[in-house]
Amino acid sequence: MTDASPPRRRRAGGRAANTARASAHAIDQQPWRLPRNNDRPTEPLPPEGVEAIHRGAMRILSEIGIEFLNNEAVSHLREAGCKTEGQTVFFDPEFVEEMIARAPETFTVTPRNLDRKLVMGGDYMVFGNVSSPPNAWDLERGKRPGDMESYVEFIKLTQYFNCIHFAGGYPVEPIDVHASVRHLDCLFEKLTLTDKVAHAYSLGAERVDDVMEMVRIAGGLTDAEFEATPRMYTNINSVSPLKHDFPMLDGAMRLARRGQPVVVTPFTLAGAMAPVTLSGAVSLSIAEGLAAIALLQWIAPGCPVAIGTFTSNVDMKSGAPAFGTPEYMRATQMTGQMARYYKLPMRASGVCAANVPDGQAMWETSNSLWAGVQAGANMIYHAAGWLEGGLIASPEKFVMDCEVLQQIQRYFEPEMLGTSEDDLAFDAIREVGPGGHYFGCQHTQDRYQDAFYGPFMSDWRNFEAWRLDGAVWTAERAHKTYKAILDEFEPPPMDIAIRDELADFVARRKSEGGAPTDF
């Protein structure tokens, strides 16, 4: 076997792994911070294009209407003055605009560790783990249905990486735990193994209320304290086209009433659940999103909300969903323009269609993440670990994505852009002179430690050094890193009394049967 061959497992261990184990930490990562994106957004639409999509969305809302498969929601909207026919609600544009204007442009979310508080909106951009794949895949075990062991691994990665700012949905669905109590076990692990902002699935009243209660307990909060400011969030998806289903609306209303944020993210695949044209798909997405936001602002004026985008396209030959495509990028940027038009915080995603963490995975993911940056998105879902259009969570991909996320964080640092006399380095240029070298000069010595981004996953050695060390491809290096991280993982501190209270709550709710599974 030569270096020409792709990596094999048996070449993986050895020197690099030993080095990693010998050092104090599996990786040398950037500190926690909330990245701020000061780039002027990329705006593919002219102002009249933004107006056209707005008018398109308003026509959908007022003339076609949105189905709310939730009678409580329908009756609220009827009380608000909306025309209804069965479960279809027609929205007057003035009503929608009045409701949207109630939403805050920016809000905070405060988890049990106050140092992990997030800002949502403005120029902030925060990243979360992959959420909701039914399957896990790694280089050692291959593809398999999600289980609690894998779930816990991903939760540990979510906590470990400082560039992951919130713990989104289940990074993999642990189907070895019964659905009636799964949320109890999952949230117990999430709230004890992480101290970051947590998410609740809007999948039935009991689950939503249980999760809010567990977040309250984990934070050591009274009910009043919990409701005083955002402590967690949910994300709801419409059933595109033109529908919101019962449990999502129910959960969203429960959170909104208690002051907890709701992200509304239609999943509009152009050519399948949405028009084949991007502006058609975006206007449908905006209409569905604003419909839910209008409902929430009616029942809980000023409640924190964000508008999400999940507009991509299908492969028109096979119907397969595609992600990180040029169309995905433009739709994300267009939605960014609409979010600013409505003055709403925006969610986007890090996505790919690739099945394994290879070249395709990284160009698709890079496309989607840079589109998020260019769109001025505030919250990036699935930013680490996503494969196969969201059907697979991979720890190697998680680690590789975190390298890209760290680079985006570094990219945002204004320190890089200084043009002071010192930055311009005129004296150093004179001192070094023609043909000289800058390694040794004082200007370099004063700055070299923090001058440049330091990777933990990119291998910058030349080919010969890389080959001598086993010729390990990126995915294989990521596998070793993920294992090393799990080896050294330590959960964040938690008061033992709070942990006991959480455990008691879980035990009691399990003894009561958990949540019904027939919704």
Add this chain to the structure above:
Amino acid sequence: MTDASPPRRRRAGGRAANTARASAHAIDQQPWRLPRNNDRPTEPLPPEGVEAIHRGAMRILSEIGIEFLNNEAVSHLREAGCKTEGQTVFFDPEFVEEMIARAPETFTVTPRNLDRKLVMGGDYMVFGNVSSPPNAWDLERGKRPGDMESYVEFIKLTQYFNCIHFAGGYPVEPIDVHASVRHLDCLFEKLTLTDKVAHAYSLGAERVDDVMEMVRIAGGLTDAEFEATPRMYTNINSVSPLKHDFPMLDGAMRLARRGQPVVVTPFTLAGAMAPVTLSGAVSLSIAEGLAAIALLQWIAPGCPVAIGTFTSNVDMKSGAPAFGTPEYMRATQMTGQMARYYKLPMRASGVCAANVPDGQAMWETSNSLWAGVQAGANMIYHAAGWLEGGLIASPEKFVMDCEVLQQIQRYFEPEMLGTSEDDLAFDAIREVGPGGHYFGCQHTQDRYQDAFYGPFMSDWRNFEAWRLDGAVWTAERAHKTYKAILDEFEPPPMDIAIRDELADFVARRKSEGGAPTDF
């Protein structure tokens, strides 16, 4: 072996390869076109930052000076009124600005196939092959010194892909051909196997004159026709810091006098050959670039030139050069601001430090290519095939990069951004209604064939279909595609008399000993 393992060669053939062979073409690629980038550039510097870098560059030029290791160049500049000390030339800012103002903002380059004419400048963005690696690497043969067999393979890929607009430097250095006649053999292959804009290395009078003569012959041009408009180009690099060497200046002056474009690209690695600060490295790069451009505009007023950027950073722990980093991205964007300030066409690059075409290779390359887009760069060197900081050319990477380049081309298409009544698809949204599907509706049927980007390298199938077909990772798929392309390659047509004249010229110049190799 399970699907969890990285791909092995022996799993590569089979169904997919047979399918590829059975179809008319190895891949279904986008047609030739000149991409136009209408995105507003990302501008990390405020206007006063641009002014500061300009003033920094002018101070370097006027107070420190640039060494021109070419007496002819020094005497031209002395005649122009510049102060000189030995080979160091000091430039008055007014002189520099006057000279820059002579350069055209936009120019064309016309190769032997008039349909392959390029526009350089404005909103155009064209891509070229990897240039100048000493080594080749592929999955089958591993790493090896460049030879003519590999050179010809890359030249064929350069011609084959419509998203590669110009044939840059040697995609790999064929060291099995003696340096005295290498340029003759290389240009013969390039000019017969491609019909795209070709490049001449500025490495000695004989080489430069030979290549100009061969381009003239290949185009069936008289001397006057050759000189009437740009037909080819050269790229020169400064010897940073603060030096231009003899052969580069000599070649640049030879081309400029005959109206052929010169791209001036300092290679300023921050922390090594340039200050550790980005604005310091960029101001040094700009100073070196403008110095050469001022010379060329003095001796050949209005000659076509472009300013290049190759500002990146080193790993401060090892000194290894890094590429596609956040610093690289910002330096590229900053240089874009400076190029617009000086109204000069701009060159950037597609680069990575990775040794193999894996995940790291693609996130680094994606970073650099998107930085080129954000910078408004007009010409992207090394856009396909680059590995190991430019020391390796890889056909798999070439093919993978072309998928990314095609996506960038698609990303630029204004058709995606329409917001007409038809685009907004209100009637289709009403027709499909809630919970329906858009596959079958007329609005989709009318548009589906061209609605979305169709990949040739991305595999959008689900995991099971992908596994059944051999679980082939991207690099392995790219290997098969590259082989299939070579199998079906046909050179572009060339008049037999012109081909004979080219062959005769090569034979004659070889009999004369080619070019001296002691420069």
